[in-house]
Amino acid sequence: AQSVTQPDIHITVSEGASLELRCNYSYGATPYLFWYVQSPGQGLQLLLKYFSGDTLVQGIKGFEAEFKRSQSSFNLRKPSVHWSDAAEYFCAAETPGTYKYIFGTGTRLKVLA
Amino acid sequence: DVKVTQSSRYLVKRTGEKVFLECVQDMDHENMFWYRQDPGLGLRLIYFSYDVKMKEKGDIPEGYSVSREKKERFSLILESASTNQTSMYLCASNRQNSPLHFGNGTRLTVT
Numbered sequence: 001a002q003s004v005t006q007p008d009i010h011i012t013v014s015e016g017a018s019l020e021l022r023c024n025y026s027y028g029a030t031p032y033l034f035w036y037v038q039s040p041g042q043g044l045q046l047l048l049k050y051f052s053g054d055t056l057v058q059g060i061k062g063f064e065a066e067f068k069r070s071q072s073s074f075n076l077r078k079p080s081v082h083w084s085d086a087a088e089y090f091c092a093a094e095t096p097g098t099y100k101y102i103f104g105t106g107t108r109l110k111v112l113a
Numbered sequence: 114d115v116k117v118t119q120s121s122r123y124l125v126k127r128t129g130e131k132v133f134l135e136c137v138q139d140m141d142h143e144n145m146f147w148y149r150q151d152p153g154l155g156l157r158l159i160y161f162s163y164d165v166k167m168k169e170k171g172d173i174p175e176g177y178s179v180s181r182e183k184k185e186r187f188s189l190i191l192e193s194a195s196t197n198q199t200s201m202y203l204c205a206s207n208r209q210n211s212p213l214h215f216g217n218g219t220r221l222t223v224t
Contacts, residue, residue, distance in 0.1 A: 009153075034212055043117070043203055043215035044156075051210070090155065092213075099144060099163060101213065103156040 002027050004093050006104035013081050014112045021076040021107050023091030031093035033074040035065055038088045038106075047089075050074060051096075061085070086111045116140070117216040119204050125222045132191040134219050136204030143208055145187035147171075147179065150201040150218070159202075162187055194223045 003026045013019055025031060032051050036044040048059025055067040065076045074091060091104040120135040138145065144163050148156040148171075158171030160179040168179050176198060180188040187206075191198055199222050205213040 032210070036215075041122075041218070041220075043217045044205075044213075045215070046212045049212050092156075096210065099146075099161050099169070101146075101156075101158070105153060105155040 002031075002093070002095070002100075002102055004091055004102045004104040006089075006091055006107050008107045009105070010108050010110065012110040012112060015083050016080050019076075019078045019081045019085070019109070021089050021091075021109070023074045023076065023104060025072050025074065025091075025093045025102075027072075027093060027095065029095075030069065031095055033065075033067060034092040034094070035059065035063070035074075035076045036090045036092060037061075038090065040087075044090060047076070081109075081111055083111045083113060085109060117204055117206055117214050119202075119216040119219050121219050122217065123220050123222075125224065126191075126194050127224055128195060130191075130194050130223075132194050132221065132223075134189040134191075134202055134204075134221070136187045136189070136206075136216055137185050138187075138204075138206040138214070139185065140206070140214070141184065142206035142214075143184075144206060145181065146205040146207075146213065147177075147187065147189045148203040148205065149173065150203055156203065159189065194221075196223050199223045 005024045035047040088106045094101045117138045146161040147159045162168045162181040178190045202219045204216040
C-alpha cells in the first residue's frame, strides 16, 4: 500500500540552528511530493513541491527539500531556524494524474529562544 | 493568490443535528476536497469533486455527504452528527497536477 512516513512526531531546535525534517514514501512509481506547514488554528500552506527534474527544490521562507530516489526520501531543510518557524509540518505525495494525496502524520516543530 | 474560504472557524452542534460545512474557492479550480484532520492521524480524505455535480468517495466517507452545485462551492454535510465526528475539517482545491490550496479549517465540536 502507498504510504508517507514522517518518523519524528516532535522536534525541538534552538533558534538559529539548522533543521532537517524527514519524510519517506512508499509508492510504486515516483509520486509528486510536497511539504506543507500549518500554524496553530490555520489551514495548510504549501512550502515547496517536487514534480520532476532538479532534485533540490527551493521553497518559501528559506526552506529547501531534496528528493532522493534511492532512499525514497524527501527531507525538508532550513539552514537557520527562526522562532516563527514553530508549526506543524506535513509531507504529502500524490500519484501523478490522480486526485489521491497521501499525507504524513506531521512533525511538530518547537523553536527555543 | 488563491483563496479558499470556509464559512465557519468554529462550530458547536448537538448529536443528531444536520450540519453543513461550506467552502468557496475563487480561482476556478476544477477539483475540490474535504479532509478531516485528527491528532496523530494526519489528514484523511472524506470526499472530493472533480467537476460540478461530480463527486467521489475518499477514505472515510461514512456519515458524510457532499454537494457541488456550482464550480466554486463545495459543501460537506453531516446527516446526523455524532460525537466521533468532532474534528478539524479542511477544504482544499486545485487544478490537476498542481498543489492543493487549503482553507483555514472549521473546528467542529459535537456534544
